Amino acid sequence: MRRGGSTMWQFLAGLVVGLALGWWLDWYLSREDARALRAEVAQKNAAIAKLQKELLEARQGGAHPAPKAEAAAPAPVEAHGEPEEAITAYCVKCRAKRPMQNPRRVTLSNGRPALKGTCPVCSTGLFRTIKL
Secondary structure: OOOOOHHHHHHHHHHHHHHHHHHHHHHHHOOHHHHHHHHHHHHHHHHHHHHHHHHHHHHHOOOOOOOOOOOOOOOOOOOOOOOHHHOEEEEOOOOEEEEOEEEEEEEOOOOOEEEEEEOOOOOOEEEEEOOO
16 A cells, blocks of 8 residues: 555645634634734733833832832731831842831631732832741
């Protein structure tokens, strides 16, 4: 038996499968929910592009971008009755333990409490989990 003709049939089978998948993909992407998804992705991409542009402009200006004020930020908290100044956390950028500026209590997705604040030296975000 000659095997020369089998490649033609494999090619034709691949062509039929490719056309069928292409048709299905066109149909799937034309549905309403896919349109909404594409619009949502386009909005998010536009927001990301805007933020990237702001960061590049700030970097070219030589200044860091000003942090945006948080709406209704919770009041600073004390961890286990300690005074606010005593809250320390490890700063990854400085590679040292630093006192936390403006600590605020947050709750993680697993329900555990934590503190978020900023480093007084480099303004990097600091994070520390606390006991229940």
